[in-house]
Amino acid sequence: xxxxxxxxxxxxxxxxxxxxxxxxxxxxxxxxxxxxxxxxxxxxxxxxxxxxxxxxxxxxxxxxxxxxxxxxxxxxxxxxxxxxxxxxxxxxxxxxxxxxxxxxxxxxxxxxxxxxxxxxxxxxxxxxxxxxxxxxxxxxxxxxxxxxxxxxxxxxxxxxxxxxxxxxxxxxxxxxxxxxxxxxxxxxxxxxxxx
Amino acid sequence: xxxxxxxxxxxxxxxxxxxxxxxxxxxxxxxxxxxxxxxxxxxxxxxxxxxxxxxxxxxxxxxxxxxxxxxxxxxxxxxxxxxxxxxxxxxxxxxxxxxxxxxxxxxxxxxxxxxxxxxxxxxxxxxxxxxxxxxxxxxxxxxxxxxxxxxxxxxxxxxxxxxxxxxxxxxxxxxxxxxxxxxxxxxxxxxxxxxxxxxxxxxxxxxxxxxxxxxxxxxxxxxxxxxxxxxxxxxxxxxxxxxxxxxxxxxxxxxxxxxxxxxxxxxxxxxxxxxxxxxxxxxxxxxxxxxxxxxxxxxxxxxxxxxxxxxxxxxxxxxxxxxxxxxxxxxxxxxxxxxxxxxxxxxxxxxxxxxxxxxxxxxxxxxxxxxxxxxxxxxxxxxxxxxxxxxxxxxxxxxxxxxxxxxxxxxxxxxxxxxxxxxxxxxxxxxxxxxxxxxxxxxxxxxxxxxxxxxxxxxxxxxxxxxxxxxxxxxxxxxxxxxxxxxxxxxxxxxxxxxxxxxxxxxxxxxxxxxxxxxxxxxxxxxxxxxxxxxxxxxxxxxxxxxxxxxxxxxxxxxxxxxxxxxxxxxxxxxxxxxxxxxxxxxxxxxxxxxxxxxxxxxxxxxxxxxxxxxxxxxxxxxxxxxxxxxxxxxx
Numbered sequence: 068x069x070x071x072x073x074x075x076x077x078x079x080x081x082x083x084x085x086x087x088x089x090x091x092x093x094x095x096x097x098x099x100x101x102x103x104x105x106x107x108x109x110x111x112x113x114x115x116x117x118x119x120x121x122x123x124x125x126x127x128x129x130x131x132x133x134x135x136x137x138x139x140x141x142x143x144x145x146x147x148x149x150x151x152x153x154x155x156x157x158x159x160x161x162x163x164x165x166x167x168x169x170x171x172x173x174x175x176x177x178x179x180x181x182x183x184x185x186x187x188x189x190x191x192x193x194x195x196x197x198x199x200x201x202x203x204x205x206x207x208x209x210x211x212x213x214x215x216x217x218x219x220x221x222x223x224x225x226x227x228x229x230x231x232x233x234x235x236x237x238x239x240x241x242x243x244x245x246x247x248x249x250x251x252x253x254x255x256x257x258x259x260x261x262x
Numbered sequence: 263x264x265x266x267x268x269x270x271x272x273x274x275x276x277x278x279x280x281x282x283x284x285x286x287x288x289x290x291x292x293x294x295x296x297x298x299x300x301x302x303x304x305x306x307x308x309x310x311x312x313x314x315x316x317x318x319x320x321x322x323x324x325x326x327x328x329x330x331x332x333x334x335x336x337x338x339x340x341x342x343x344x345x346x347x348x349x350x351x352x353x354x355x356x357x358x359x360x361x362x363x364x365x366x367x368x369x370x371x372x373x374x375x376x377x378x379x380x381x382x383x384x385x386x387x388x389x390x391x392x393x394x395x396x397x398x399x400x401x402x403x404x405x406x407x408x409x410x411x412x413x414x415x416x417x418x419x420x421x422x423x424x425x426x427x428x429x430x431x432x433x434x435x436x437x438x439x440x441x442x443x444x445x446x447x448x449x450x451x452x453x454x455x456x457x458x459x460x461x462x463x464x465x466x467x468x469x470x471x472x473x474x475x476x477x478x479x480x481x482x483x484x485x486x487x488x489x490x491x492x493x494x495x496x497x498x499x500x501x502x503x504x505x506x507x508x509x510x511x512x513x514x515x516x517x518x519x520x521x522x523x524x525x526x527x528x529x530x531x532x533x534x535x536x537x538x539x540x541x542x543x544x545x546x547x548x549x550x551x552x553x554x555x556x557x558x559x560x561x562x563x564x565x566x567x568x569x570x571x572x573x574x575x576x577x578x579x580x581x582x583x584x585x586x587x588x589x590x591x592x593x594x595x596x597x598x599x600x601x602x603x604x605x606x607x608x609x610x611x612x613x614x615x616x617x618x619x620x621x622x623x624x625x626x627x628x629x630x631x632x633x634x635x636x637x638x639x640x641x642x643x644x645x646x647x648x649x650x651x652x653x654x655x656x657x658x659x660x661x662x663x664x665x666x667x668x669x670x671x672x673x674x675x676x677x678x679x680x681x682x683x684x685x686x687x688x689x690x691x692x693x694x695x696x697x698x699x700x701x702x703x704x705x706x707x708x709x710x711x712x713x714x715x716x717x718x719x720x721x722x723x724x725x726x727x728x729x730x731x732x733x734x735x736x737x738x739x740x741x742x743x744x745x746x747x748x749x750x751x752x753x754x755x756x757x758x759x760x761x762x763x764x765x766x767x768x769x770x771x772x773x774x775x776x777x778x779x780x781x782x783x784x785x786x787x788x789x790x791x792x793x794x795x796x797x798x799x800x801x802x803x804x805x806x807x808x809x810x811x812x813x814x815x816x817x818x819x820x821x822x823x824x825x826x827x828x829x830x831x832x833x834x835x836x837x838x839x840x841x842x843x844x845x846x847x848x849x850x851x852x853x854x855x856x857x858x859x860x861x862x863x864x865x866x867x868x869x870x871x872x873x874x875x876x877x878x879x880x881x882x883x884x885x886x887x888x889x890x891x892x893x894x895x896x897x898x
Binding site: 081082084085099100102103104105107108109111112113123124127128129130136139140143157160161164165172173175176179180193196197200201203204205206207208209210211212216220223224228241245250251253254255257258260 | 270271272273274275276277278279280281282283284285286287288289291292327330331332334335336337347378381382384696697699700703738741742744745746748749750751752753754755756758759762763
């Protein structure tokens with residue numbers, strides 16, 4: 068059994084050239100260099116697998132359990148569903164999140180919420196996501212977290228988003244409702260100056 | 263936070279965009295980036311070692327980091343060099359690989375550090391030269407074993423919260439240290455195994471004579487007593503077996519396991535004896551069955567780890583044992599044949615047949631030498647001596663292999679125990695570091711509010727209280743703050759949490775509680791209040807200055823949703839004597855007025871003294887549960 072583990076080949080991935088990435092994303096060369104160094108330091112093999120992803124993300128949320136949300140994030144980053152995130156995927160997603168248009172950001176968020184990637188967000192998916200967010204808070208919160216808090220949160224959300232009350236939120240409903248809400252619009256611009 | 267992970271902070275912050283549509287409250291503003299960061303080349307001159315080599319040398323191996331375009335990511339324009347923030351010692355080995363084509367593994371280097379460096383530079387460890395490959399593989403195997411051991415013990419120690427009764431029982435059986443009941447059970451069964459074995463042994467000892475001039479074994483003299491003892495032991499063993507059968511996760515696999523077979527064989531003779539007590543012809547066979555009772559002694563292997571290791575060693579040395587057996591058999595047959603034909607001539611020789619000579623050969627080769635069969639002819643004696651000399655060799659050869667195997671496994675076990683003991687201390691330290699990081703956030707929150715209050719009231723002399731946090735820390739705390747806003751809940755530390763739950767279960771409003779609370783810079787607010795507080799001193803706020811005070815005195819808040827957990831408190835002043843208790847209700851949905859209590863120096867707010875009366879009735883009317891959705895209680 069030990070021998071098997073030893074024989075596991077190391078996956079090694081190298082990203083495309085700096086110029087290509089610069090052309091494909093909204094980052095400058097310097098920024099890409101910085102991003103890559105951080106990426107490579109944490110994942111020398113050049114790809115992130117889900118375990119490492121969860122570990123890295125959990126370091127930022129020591130109070131609670133960030134693994135479920137990290138799992139959904141990972142699926143949103145891993146656009147080709149290969150089980151590992153390469154540097155190109157990583158940088159593409161970051162480019163959308165930090166430098167993209169409002170439309171792109173909202174579309175990315177829709178993709179994140181749509182767990183089974185079928186084009187619709189239904190209540191169960193939303194409840195899973197919201198529960199994952201609440202899990203990051205941990206146990207010691209004020210006010211105390213109750214079991215149905217996520218569900219109620221989702222009810223409020225659905226009331227706002229689901230325009231035609233058909234039980235699912237489509238991309239257009241999502242875009243429309245978000246663009247109507249000033250809070251959301253403002254908070255999307257919050258991280259523009261990251262990097 | 264680890265230095266390497268700080269590089270991932272932009273990613274974590276970007277991912278926070280996923281929370282935005284779900285949040286009901288607006289987010290706090292991000293900390294300003296005072297100096298626009300240039301590229302963050304932290305020039306750590308790691309020993310300042312500069313290596314020089316030809317470009318063509320590196321390009322010999324184009325599928326590695328140094329040989330491909332990947333190194334352009336590490337190019338430093340200013341100094342026109344490639345800067346790698348890595349270990350210079352290992353880099354020496356890596357570079358020598360490019361120069362000579364052979365990769366070596368330095369013995370003093372830690373195996374995982376070396377592996378990490380190789381992974382970073384994109385070099386497969388398989389190309390390590392023959393001179394160093396064995397050492398590398400050995401160290402790697404040891405490391406992997408250690409990791410597996412760690413994982414196993416981690417899995418064993420996980421406290422799975424929702425274990426069914428059956429699963430807890432199985433865990434108790436397999437691991438007696440999990441609970442006191444399991445430990446008691448373990449010792450009781452051990453005791454009864456010992457009692458049973460001793461009974462079986464003493465049963466056959468002759469004790470005293472009966473007036474008929476016959477010596478009776480104790481078993482027959484005190485038949486009833488021994489029978490009772492035997493019954494008791496078998497009762498216990500049966501119960502234990504049935505309980506294990508019930509608790510086993512896979513009953514079929516349990517029935518087939520060695521220990522369960524031993525259990526069955528140990529208790530079967532008793533039941534068979536019960537069934538056929540008075541049958542004369544079968545009782546002879548029954549007596550033979552009693553010998554199986556000795557198998558009870560094998561039940562001790564559950565209690566003794568050494569026994570288990572011995573059994574495991576024998577199993578793992580099966581090939582050596584097989585070789586030993588085979589060579590012995592070969593030698594026995596050869597020498598027995600020779601001895602038979604040598605002694606055939608002598609009269610009255612005991613070597614009647616070759617199988618009869620087997621006994622002589624075995625006794626001689628193992629150097630026992632009973633002396634019941636002795637060669638009488640000269641040829642027989644010569645061959646007999648050759649037999650005994652070779653016996654020593656044949657038996658002595660495989661034994662060291664078995665012994666070394668046993669020793670290796672035994673020491674591995676010792677090391678595992680030692681590691682497990684050390685692990686507790688390690689985990690405790692790691693936990694302390696982790697709570698340190700989460701406490702850092704809570705501290706900075708309190709400091710942040712303190713700062714705001716101070717800034718609002720403009721008292722410069724207290725500014726030295728503020729602790730300057732690094733940009734990365736403030737960004738991290740901003741991220742956690744956004745999470746709080748998204749979920750409408752706040753982080754508090756453990757003592758406050760327990761205090762809150764305790765108070766809610768007590769359900770009273772003692773007003774004498776205040777002094778204890780005033781020592782906590784307690785933060786009890788719902789989301790939007792904080793925002794309005796924060797925007798007061800930001801330049802883009804359009805609130806007139808006069809309203810700053812009123813916001814500050816904040817006793818109230820606009821509460822959304824009918825399901826907010828309640829917190830009834832009366833309003834407190836900034837002066838902070840939170841006179842009434844904070845009663846965060848752990849259950850029930852009530853509407854509340856939340857109060858901010860901020861520790862400010864008494865000199866600041868004189869109007870805090872006069873608590874305006876309208877607030878108290880206002881708050882008391884809210885204490886009984888109301889089902890309305892929104893409550894605004896303002897007090898100024």
